[in-house]
Amino acid sequence: MYPNWVNKHKQKGTNISCINGRYYLYAVSSVWNKDKGRAQKITKEYLGRITEDGLIAPKSKAARIETPVAVKEYGASAVLNTIGSEILSELRGVFPVYGEQIFTIAALRVIEQCPFKRIEHFYKNSNLSELFSSLKLSGKELSLFLNNFGGTREQMIKFMERFITGNKHILFDCTGILSKSEKMGINRKGYNAHHDYEPQVNLLYAFACESKSPVYYRLVPGNVRDISAFKLSVSEAGLSNVVIVADKGFGSESNFNMLEEAHIKYIIPLKRNSSLFDTTKLTTGDKSVLDGYFMFNDRPIWYYKLNGVIVFLDGDLKNCEEKRYLKNIENNIDGYTMAGFIENQYKFGTIALKSNACGTAQDIYSLYKERWEIEQSFDFLKNLLEQDKSYMQNEKSLETWAFINHISLMLNYKIYNLLREKKLLSKFSVADFISHLKYIFKVKINDSWYLSEITKKTKQFLDKMNLHIT
Secondary structure, eight states: OOOHHHHTTOOTTEEEEEETTEEEEEEEEEEEETTTTEEEEEEEEEEEEEETTEEEOOSOHHHHHHSOOEEEEOHHHHHHHHHTHHHHHHHHHHOTTTHHHHHHHHHHHHHHOOOGGGHHHHHHTBTHHHHSTTOOOSHHHHHHHHHHHTTOHHHHHHHHHHHHTTOSOEEEEEEEEEEOOTTOSSOEEOOOTTOOOSEEEEEEEEEETTTTEEEEEEEEETTOOSHHHHHHHHHHHTOSSEEEEOOGGGOOHHHHHHHHHTTOEEEEEOOTTOTTOOOHHHHTOOGGGSOEEEEETTEEEEEEEETTEEEEEEHHHHHHHHHHHHHHHHTTOTTOOHHHHHHHTTTTTEEEEEEOOSSOHHHHHHHHHTHHHHHHHHHIIIIISOOSEEOOOSHHHHHHHHHHHHHHHHHHHHHHHHHHHTTOTTTOOHHHHHHHHHTOEEEEETTEEEEOOOOHHHHHHHHHHTOOOO
């Protein structure tokens, strides 16, 4: 709430801003923003400073016209520039010409989830244009960049190696990206978890357990869903400490043999109908025949090893799965019968893992659970960054697209890990973080920049995060 002596100057077509305890009056108009689907205020003219003695207008009409007022997004871009300083430094070192451009595009994709054709617009209205001035980001220039930069895979690997080094455990997984371009050979019809057989590209990702961040990616044809893709990726990245954690679709004898021959460590879950999954010990109902238990997230996890497979039993999960199955029977859901319940009663609550990785059963289980972090990466990529499909028309531009998304994903994880560190993940998401910060602006008046007002709710959020926007 502004004092009455300030509010009395508020009239139709004007707006008041408080900057560093001083009040300023502007002429504004409203235009429809088709991208945001709502009206947006546009500052037309600076009318003067409001004091208790009245309005102090600019010295002349000419001064009002010649001294425009600029407003730029500041909070999110400033924080990303700070927490992403290591990423920016490495980009500058490996890509002296394009480093700042890549960082800027990736940061804008995090803040605005915008397509490439809208990058220039958001760049001009962001503090990033003050930090990294004169970047060429028009549609035509970006098109040239996408094609030219895509041929620098060797340098991309050099950049990614900087973040792989020193990590004890690297986990691998794969997801599909839809792509219908008819000018590429890499997008092939293939299977994914959503039973979508459209042309797609498979995106292999490596995730570092220690730093809890994505560190490597590789694009492979959409019809390649075997371990050979992981094998080549391990070789390209020069990894010696990798543990492949794949989904149940990779649990075949041929894949296990290929991994063993390549001396690659793996943890792969088996389907519950796999012939390798022996439930004999579970059918006794006697826990004394099991090898033991350990606590995970304050829950007892029982386990036993048999024929190179470790079977884990989670009692809480077992109860949930039994309850869900019986409810489906009661609701007459197709495929759910009492006979089926009896047949599967000893498999409810179980996870069977085949692995050649070193460590105890608890170590193997904990590493497998880290796979959730990779799933979180894919969730960020496909939902928060809205990159579940690509419209790139050739393989070079697709490679550039994937690399920039990789940088965006790394920045997302900087935010995510910051929220985790502050124990705020249960209350705030990465999207919440961006939403609070992107509406902190800086206003330029008479060639000087001032921080705009910050809402009470955003101030409370900044205090919880121990962030200081200046």
